[in-house]
Amino acid sequence: MTAADHKVDYGPLTSLIGKWVGETGLDVAPDHDCEPCERKFIDELTFVGVGHVSNAGKQSLLAVxxxxxxxxxxxxxxxxxxxxxxxxEPSTGIVMHSLTIPRGVCVLAGGTAKTDGANVVFDVEANRGNETFGILQSPFMDQNARTDSFQMTLTVTGDQLTYRQSTKLFIYGKQFDHVDSSELRRVQN
Ligand code: HEM
Structure with a gap:
């Protein structure tokens, strides 16, 4: 892997780099007391280029x-x-989004990035049980608050970023669509 370098061409990921803030996020989450429970939120997203990655001597990736x-x-x-x-991955156009949250849940979602006029649209998903773009979770979460799927669409238009994600859970004995969306503006390159 090479060090972060401004000369690296991150392809569609270039549009993400920088610091973003949003004040109009909306979370729909499961809760004992209110069902579904909706909250407005503020969020900060920081993306930093970390350079090229080479796998098995033949796959070349760019990482942020x-x-x-x-x-x-x-x-x-x-x-x-x-x-x-x-x-x-420039040779195939595949985009991957890995995430870990401090509940004992890790996701590797896969998909595409498409440029549509001034917009760069990322679309990725992962499903539990899938050996490649899948979901891993602790035994407790698997038994009590299981994540079955994750889908995210993220769009960058200049210095504006919007996302909507749907995390399908099985919790409190039923399925629940945990949806988060937000609109952010770039405050730092
Ligand atoms: C903007 C992003 C997200 C926000 C703001 C958010 C927020 C929340 C909130 C408020 C709860 C209710 C429980 C609590 O108060 O802690 C919750 C539950 C949960 N979230 Fe998220 N979440 C987000 C993304 C995700 C993602 C990406 C995943 C997994 C891929 C996830 C998995 C879960 C699970 C499994 C629960 C159930 C835990 C429980 O209530 O016992 N969340 N989330």
């Missing part, structure tokens, strides 16, 4: 790492903390 921090609007307490990478 990220951190997402989501806070309650009212008291700024942390609601969600997520880290991972976005990867791009």
């Amino acid at each position: 790492k990220y951190h997402q921090l989501v806070k309650h609007c009212e008291d700024q307490n942390v609601l969600h903390d997520q880290i991972g990478h976005w990867l791009y």
Whole structure:
């Protein structure tokens, strides 16, 4: 892997690099008390290029790492903390989105990035049980708050980024569509 370098061409991932903030996020999450429970949130996303990666001497990837921090609007307490990478394979156009959340859940989602006029649209998904683009979770989460699938569409238009993600859970004895969406603006390149 090479060090982060401004000369590296990250392809569609270039559009992500920088720091983004949003104040209009909406979370629909499972809860004992209110069902479904909706919350507005503020979020920060930071993407940093980490260079080229070579696998088995023949696969070449470009990698961008990220951190997402989501806070309650009212008291700024942390609601969600997520880290991972976005990867791009120029020879196939495949995009990968890895994420880990501090509940004992890891996802590797795969898909595409398409340029549509001024928009770069990333579309990725992962399904539990899939050996490649899949989901791994702790025994507790598998038994009590299981993630069955993850799908995300993220669009960058200049300095505006929007995303919508649907995380299908099985919790409290039934299926629940945990949906998060937000609109952010780039505050730093
Ligand atoms: C913007 C992103 C996200 C936000 C703001 C968010 C927020 C929340 C909130 C508020 C809850 C209710 C429980 C609690 O109060 O802690 C929750 C539950 C949960 N979330 Fe998320 N989440 C996000 C993304 C994700 C992702 C990407 C996954 C997995 C791929 C995930 C998996 C879960 C699971 C499994 C639960 C059930 C845990 C439980 O209530 O016992 N979430 N999330």
